[in-house]
Every structure is written in C-alpha cells, then in structure tokens.
Amino acid sequence: MKGLLKFITCGSVDDGKSTLIGHILYDSKLLYADQEKALLLDSAVGSAGGDIDYSLLLDGLIAEREQGITIDVAYRYFTTDHRSFIVADTPGHEEYTRNMAVGASFADLAVILLDATQGVLVQTRRHARICALMGIHHFVFAINKMDLVDYSQERFEEIKKDIDDLSAELQLTNTHLIPVSATVGDNITTHSDNTPWYQGPSLLSYLEDVDVDEGREEQGFxxxxxxxxxxxxxxxxxxxxxxxxxxxxxxxxxxxxxxxxxxxxxxxxxxxxxxxxxxxxxxxxxxxxxxxxxxxxxxxDAEGLKVASTFTAEILWMDDNKLVTGKNFYVKIGTKMIPGIITDIIHQIDVNTGEKKKADHLSKNEIALCRFVLSDRIVIDEFKKHRTLGELIVIDRVTNMTSACGVVNEVYEDDHQIERINRDTRALINGQRAIVVELPLTKDFTLEDVRQIEASLVHNGRHTYLYHPDIDEPVYEVLKHLHHAGLVVLLVKEDVDVSKIRTQFSSNIYHEIEPDKDIKKIAKKILALSDVSVDILNGEYI
Structure with missing residues (x-):
C-alpha cells in the first residue's frame, strides 16, 4: 500500500467539489450504514426529484445546507485497498478564500474543479495560485459537469488549452486533466463509457497511484x-x-x-x-x-540555514481590514513567533493575469510580495529550500487573528543586501508619518500648552520631539535630522524666523497650526496628520 495522501478539493463556486468527494465515498462503499441511510433521507427532502445529493456528506453546517454552498473546510479520512487519504473539501466563494488557504497549507496535491459550461474563472486562477504559493506541486484539474456539454471532447480540449496557459504562467510542472461528472459518477471511481476519447485513469485510480514525494527531499538535518x-x-x-x-x-x-x-x-x-x-x-x-x-x-547538522531579520515574502492577505505598511504584527516562522512589521509592498500580483503592479495597500484575498523587518534575527530560509522555515503566518497583535499567510522568497543575511534605511522606514517602524508641526506661542497659547500636546501625542503612541530653538541655532539642519529620524516634531515658534524654512519642506511634511486653547483639538489634528495610513509617504527627501 502506498503512503498517506493529503489532498484538497478547490475551485470556483458550484463547481461540484463536495459532490465529487461525496461520490467517491459513496461509490467506494466507504460509508457506515447509518451514514448512507441519513444521506438518502436528507436527499429525499432537499434534492430535485429525490436524487442523491452527495454534497451532504461534506456540507454539515446548517448554513451550508440552507444555502447549498460550502463555508467551512471539511476534512474526511478514508482508505481504499491501495492507499489512505485525508481530503480537505474547501469553499469556492471568494469571501471564504482564507478557509481555502488553510486547507491548502496541509495538502500534497490539489484537485481543482472546473465547470465544463464555464471554463477557467477568476476564482479558479486564484485557487491555483494559492495552491502553488502554499508549495503544492501536484495538480489534478477535474473538468466537471461533462454531462451538461454532452461529453464533448472539443469542449474539453478548449478548457485544456486555458489550463495549459495557466500552468505555464504559474510554472506548474505536474498537472493532469480528467473529464468527470460528479453527479452522474463519470470517471470518478471507474472509467466511463461516456468518454471513449479519454484514455487516462479515473480520478480515484490516479490518486491511488500518484507519487507526491518525488523531488521533495530537503538538504541536511x-x-x-x-x-x-x-x-x-x-x-x-x-x-x-x-x-x-x-x-x-x-x-x-x-x-x-x-x-x-x-x-x-x-x-x-x-x-x-x-x-x-x-x-x-x-x-x-x-x-x-x-x-x-x-x-x-x-x-x-551542517551549515545551510540562514539567520536574519529582514526578508521578502509572497503573502495572501486574509484580514477584513486593509494592510497598510508600518503596522506591527507577530510573525510566526517554524516554531518561532516574533514581533515584526511589513515595511514595503514591493508589488501586488493580479490574480487573473499574473501582472505585477504597484500598490500602497492590500485588501482581503489579494496577493503581494512584501518586505518584512523583524525585531531580532531568527533562523529562516527560502521556502523552496526549507519548507518549514520558509512558510509564515502574520498575526494581528490586537485581535490575535491570522491576517496573512505566505512563503519566504529571499532572505537578507548581510546589511549590504538591504535597501538603505530612510525617513519613511524609520517612521513606519515607529508606526507613524514623520512630520514637522509649527506652533507659534501667544499670550493665550504658552509653552506649557505645547508640552501638554506633546504628552498627549506620546500617550497615543506617537514618537514626538518638542523643539524649542534658540535664536542662533541652525534650525533647518536640526529639523532635517529630526525628520529623518522618523519623528513627529513640534516646532515652537517664538523668537526664530521660520519663514524661509517653510519653503524648504514639502507641504505634506511641514504643517502650520493656529494656536487654540483647546489643546485636545490640536493634539487630535496632529494625530490625524501623522497617521501612517494617510497616503502621502512618497514626498521628496529634504
């Protein structure tokens, strides 16, 4: 008997993933008598014409049965005469992509279903890309609902061409296509007479024989x-x-x-x-x-693994809130969990075309290459070399929710490999925008008021410096260095002429605020101006 095979079924909405796995379990006589009886009773209530609804074996949640969709990942364990299996049946809706990614993270092989009447869809491409991202090397593309296109070989070949293009784009090397009908049972457990033009194995036969261990050996202990x-x-x-x-x-x-x-x-x-x-x-x-x-x-037992604190990783963003660079997270790699930040979104990857494009934020279910900086050096390596030390999850430090998952692309062990640290990087590490705020003193607005504003900003997490220059100080030079340190600078204007200095800073860096006895109002305004989520981080350097 061959070793255990862990595989995932995925694809777009209503492509028949749950029905396919249910049919395998039913045809292979892998159900207990009470399970089979419950399936027949439930099918009589819900299915048109009383036909067996095989998806009910996988979709157990009330919401899933009411809507006729898969929401959560359903794991099933079964054994045939030739092999043992663990299958993760995952949802097809874009809203539940994070659930699909969880299933893909454990699998050695992906069965991606396509509706023969619709072909390759955006969600098909997204799931294939996520599976490749998670390190899955073996793919079965099951062209389902062939009965709805009269088992047309011409239609099968049209879809095969699109899949070949997708495989080339994602560099998939081990792919196999099988025409199936999950409802009728064609080519699920045995070869179907309805597709005489297909000479390959049935889906179950292929899964029983495929070798997923080939080429997966890593170097060293x-x-x-x-x-x-x-x-x-x-x-x-x-x-x-x-x-x-x-x-x-x-x-x-x-x-x-x-x-x-x-x-x-x-x-x-x-x-x-x-x-x-x-x-x-x-x-x-x-x-x-x-x-x-x-x-x-x-x-x-030997050299080969790297120790570093900076790396790039390709991630799938799974949080409902947008990713904005500079936010603090926990990053878990291997058995190590460590604070870190995403300092840069290098490029976003279009799920449909594979095009790499500039982005300043990520929304839910988007994929991008990002640069990470950790609080300390840890043991890490590229995913392609050492899988366990090259896969990661990003955890929100406030909600403790998993915000992203991904794989390490490149590790920067030496300082000369890292791009130079600039004002924006330092500000992002501080979780803020670096700005200069001019606050002129008056009879009603004193230095003590400015100190209270500074205290309020510090209590709200801003790295703030109150700068009250003497008349003979080189104010511009001092401000430039403070700004490059990534700080929020409160410039107290009293005896110093700053009119020329204003012109040497861009308007998105230097701000004048009129005195106001309501210091909470001023502090709130400075908090808004220094919010890192404000998209004005790309000003010219001073």
Whole structure:
C-alpha cells in the first residue's frame, strides 16, 4: 500500500467539489450504514426529484445546507485497498478564500474543479495560485459537469488549452486533466463509457497511484525546537519534529541562531531511547553540555540555514481590514513567533493575469510580495529550500487573528543586501508619518500648552520631539535630522524666523497650526496628520 495522501478539493463556486468527494465515498462503499441511510433521507427532502445529493456528506453546517454552498473546510479520512487519504473539501466563494488557504497549507496535491459550461474563472486562477504559493506541486484539474456539454471532447480540449496557459504562467510542472461528472459518477471511481476519447485513469485510480514525494527531499538535518523538556535536574532535552534528514547519537550538531556546537548525548522517541531519528519523527534530543536553547531555536547538522531579520515574502492577505505598511504584527516562522512589521509592498500580483503592479495597500484575498523587518534575527530560509522555515503566518497583535499567510522568497543575511534605511522606514517602524508641526506661542497659547500636546501625542503612541530653538541655532539642519529620524516634531515658534524654512519642506511634511486653547483639538489634528495610513509617504527627501 502506498503512503498517506493529503489532498484538497478547490475551485470556483458550484463547481461540484463536495459532490465529487461525496461520490467517491459513496461509490467506494466507504460509508457506515447509518451514514448512507441519513444521506438518502436528507436527499429525499432537499434534492430535485429525490436524487442523491452527495454534497451532504461534506456540507454539515446548517448554513451550508440552507444555502447549498460550502463555508467551512471539511476534512474526511478514508482508505481504499491501495492507499489512505485525508481530503480537505474547501469553499469556492471568494469571501471564504482564507478557509481555502488553510486547507491548502496541509495538502500534497490539489484537485481543482472546473465547470465544463464555464471554463477557467477568476476564482479558479486564484485557487491555483494559492495552491502553488502554499508549495503544492501536484495538480489534478477535474473538468466537471461533462454531462451538461454532452461529453464533448472539443469542449474539453478548449478548457485544456486555458489550463495549459495557466500552468505555464504559474510554472506548474505536474498537472493532469480528467473529464468527470460528479453527479452522474463519470470517471470518478471507474472509467466511463461516456468518454471513449479519454484514455487516462479515473480520478480515484490516479490518486491511488500518484507519487507526491518525488523531488521533495530537503538538504541536511534540522529540528525546530518546540519545547525544552526538564523532568528533573538530571535531564534537559529539546523536543521537536525532525523536518529533514536524520541524526544519530554522538554526532556533532549546531544550535541556531547562536552558532554554538555540541554533541548528541541521547535521543528519545516517546519514552524509548533510540540510536537515530529521521524525517517526520518527533524526538527529544539531549546534548553533552549545557547550552542556551529555547523554543524557536533550530538544531542542525551542517551549515545551510540562514539567520536574519529582514526578508521578502509572497503573502495572501486574509484580514477584513486593509494592510497598510508600518503596522506591527507577530510573525510566526517554524516554531518561532516574533514581533515584526511589513515595511514595503514591493508589488501586488493580479490574480487573473499574473501582472505585477504597484500598490500602497492590500485588501482581503489579494496577493503581494512584501518586505518584512523583524525585531531580532531568527533562523529562516527560502521556502523552496526549507519548507518549514520558509512558510509564515502574520498575526494581528490586537485581535490575535491570522491576517496573512505566505512563503519566504529571499532572505537578507548581510546589511549590504538591504535597501538603505530612510525617513519613511524609520517612521513606519515607529508606526507613524514623520512630520514637522509649527506652533507659534501667544499670550493665550504658552509653552506649557505645547508640552501638554506633546504628552498627549506620546500617550497615543506617537514618537514626538518638542523643539524649542534658540535664536542662533541652525534650525533647518536640526529639523532635517529630526525628520529623518522618523519623528513627529513640534516646532515652537517664538523668537526664530521660520519663514524661509517653510519653503524648504514639502507641504505634506511641514504643517502650520493656529494656536487654540483647546489643546485636545490640536493634539487630535496632529494625530490625524501623522497617521501612517494617510497616503502621502512618497514626498521628496529634504
């Protein structure tokens, strides 16, 4: 029997994903008697003409049955004589794309359904792109509802041409097309007489025989540490799953990111002591000397993994709120969760055409290449080299919701690889826009009022500097340096002539605010002007 196959069914709305999986389970006699009886009873109530509605085996939520759609990801486990399977049936609506991405993150193969009457749609392209983004290399395009086009070979070939173009665009190398009818059962578990022009295997036969492990071997041994095990003072072990390679007792290993070296004293799998472990096994490793290792560190047997705090990643934005650069997030890579920010949206990727275009924000379900800066250096690598240390999720620090998922494209280990740090980068790290605010003093508006405004801004998270220059100070030079530091500068105008200075700053940087005894009103206005979400970050440098 071949090894376990984890696969996902996806595609556009009403392409028949749930019906397809339900038909496989029904035809393969993989249902218990009570499940089959419940299916027949439920189908008699809901389906036109009392025909069996196979989708009911997957769509179990009340809202799903009422609307006739899939909303949540449904996982099913089944076994045939040749293989064991875990399938994730995912929703097709754009609104639930994040649910589809969750299903894709666990899968080795994607079955993408298309309606033969409609062909390749935008959501078909989006799902194929997300599957490729998640590292899926094997694709089955099931051309469903062939019964509605009279099993036309000509229509099948038209769709095949579009899929070939999509595969070339996404660089998909392992693709297979199968004409099916999920309702009637054509080419689902056995070859259908209705498609004599198709000589390939049925869908189930293909899934039973496909080899998804080919070309997936990673280089070297590495184990991301999940937990430090210390049952008593005599034992200290580091627990995690071996993601690649194998290791034996007595071998020298390196602890990253520190770079310290040690030898393996003992290896345990569960409560049993073993001589070696290999890919996929959970292990507890004891070292021959005390070293500082905690969750998020990585045990490796050779060089190859990188340690860095800056990288680029291709992400799928899943949050209802728009992504604006500069917001603080938690970034989880491997077993490490660390604060970080997205400093730049390098380009957005059009889901339909693949075109790369400029963007200053991302909306829900959009895909883009972004630059990340983390608060510290961690163990990381490109997704194509080391999958576990190259996939990430972005977590909102306030709501704790998963805002994005993605894969690492490029890692910047050395400073010279990173673009120069400028005013905008520093301001974004501070979560604000860098501006200069001129506040002239009057009888009714004093220096103490400005200090209260400064305090209010600081309490609201603004990195603020109150600058009260002497008459002989080089005000412009000081302001320029403060501005390049990414600060909100409150310039107190008293004895200094600043009329020439105003002309040396662009209008989106330098702001004059009239004195007002209502200091809360002034503070609120400065908060709005320094809000990083205001799209005026691309002014000329001063």
């Amino acid at each position: 590495y184990l991301p540490v999940q937990r430090v095990c210390r049952p008593d003072h005599t034992f200290r072990g580091f627990q995690g799953q071996v993601e690649s390679g194998e290791i034996s007792s007595g071998q020298e290993v390196t602890l990253l990111p520190s770079g310290e070296k040690a030898n393996i004293k003992s290896i345990h799998v569960g409560d049993k002591k073993v001589d070696h472990v290999f890919t996929g096994q959970p292990a507890t490793i004891q070292l021959d000397r005390e070293v500082d290792v905690s969750r998020g560190n990585v045990i490796v």
